[in-house]
Amino acid sequence: MNIWHDIDEGLYLLYFCRRAFYNEVSITWKGLQRLTMEPSSIELADLVERTLLPGLELESVQPEEPVLVKELPGNWTKLGAGNYAGVFTHPNLHDEVVKVYAPGRPGWENELEVYRKLGEHPAYSSCRHAGQRGDLRYLILKKLRGKTFYQCLVQGLTIPQQVIDDIDAALDYARSRGLYPHDVHGKNVMVSEGRGLVVDVSDFLKYEPCSMWDDLKKAYSYLYSPLMSNNPVPVPEWVLNGVRKGYRLFRSAHS
Ligand SMILES: Nc1ncnc2c1ncn2[C@@H]1O[C@H](COP(=O)(O)OP(=O)(O)OP(=O)(O)O)[C@@H](O)[C@H]1O
Ligand SMILES: [Mg+2]
Incomplete structure (x- = not known):
């Protein structure tokens, strides 16, 4: 942290408080804490x-x-x-x-x-x-605070249907912003307090079609829901890695 940066942040805080005083912006205690305590991107x-x-x-x-x-x-x-x-x-x-x-x-x-x-x-x-x-x-x-699908399976944690619906909606949102959801697999989606998150978007500019999320949803409907949703059991990592490698071979043989 350097002195100019401190002065800069101090001046900004004074300016913000002045605007709050004249009701130009509303200020809450939580907001003030964030403003003063959140590290700036320069510090990060x-x-x-x-x-x-x-x-x-x-x-x-x-x-x-x-x-x-x-x-x-x-x-x-x-x-x-x-x-x-x-x-x-x-x-x-x-x-x-x-x-x-x-x-x-x-x-x-x-x-x-x-x-x-x-x-x-x-x-x-x-x-x-x-x-x-x-x-x-x-x-x-x-x-993002949550567990990936992969971690949920390894730890025997439930993946609710709501999570699938949230991720579907999030992927539709990405399409509406001109992106192409790609590489949406079990380590790239998360469960967070019963809601779905997408953790990795690095391939969303790739135009070519990707069936990973649709295949994952099929596995969820035909295997996970009937067998595990009410009674999830931990799945060993070697089984999941075997499925991952088998899936890759299957996809490369059928593309
Ligand atoms: N924003 C985030 N918050 C919390 N954890 C994260 C975040 N981004 C990534 N992770 C964790 O790190 C892991 C690897 O990150 P990520 O999937 O972005 O890497 P990658 O190399 O692009 O992956 P891929 O092989 O799928 O392309 C994720 O599976 C997740 O567990
Ligand atoms: Mg990833």
Whole structure:
């Protein structure tokens, strides 16, 4: 944090309080707390570029498998990893996560563009900052609090029908913003207090059709609902990984 930044924030706060005094804007205690306590994107970027990126080692060994996190600096925790990026959190981050693309993996600019087109929607995250240091590109995203479908299956947690309906509505919303929902699989959708969220939108600019969400919904209707919805049991990860690999083979044979 530098002194000019402090002065800048202080002046902005005074200006805001003056407008509130003259009733130009309404102010609540919670709003004031957010205004004074939420770290700015400059502070967030500084935290990421000073404490995470210099010690982070990420590798994409195979494009079809999650990236490997070989080194992670103290205080940072891995929240998840996909085929393109690792996602991390830090005790000073309350509402954000940091998604870092593995060197050589594409998609950073596209994901930024998708968030720009999506705007604010309750079923999606949003992007607070995008940056690059050396060969590491990162996004600071709003944190989504929930469990992915994959985690729900592993832990034996219920996935209600409402969640499926919410995700359908969220994908329709994305289409209405000129996007093409793509790669919507069990690690990219979440259950959060009984509602559905979409956690990964990085491929929503791809025009070619993708049947993953429709296939997942079929599995939900024909397998999950009759067998598990009233009595969910934990499914071992090796079973889910076998299903994932089998599904990929099936799809490549039928495309
Ligand atoms: N905004 C977020 N809030 C909370 N957790 C998140 C967020 N974004 C990602 N995650 C977690 O990190 C994991 C990996 O992130 P993400 O799916 O965006 O990576 P990816 O490399 O683009 O994945 P894919 O292989 O599906 O393309 C997710 O499955 C989820 O568990
Ligand atoms: Mg993903």
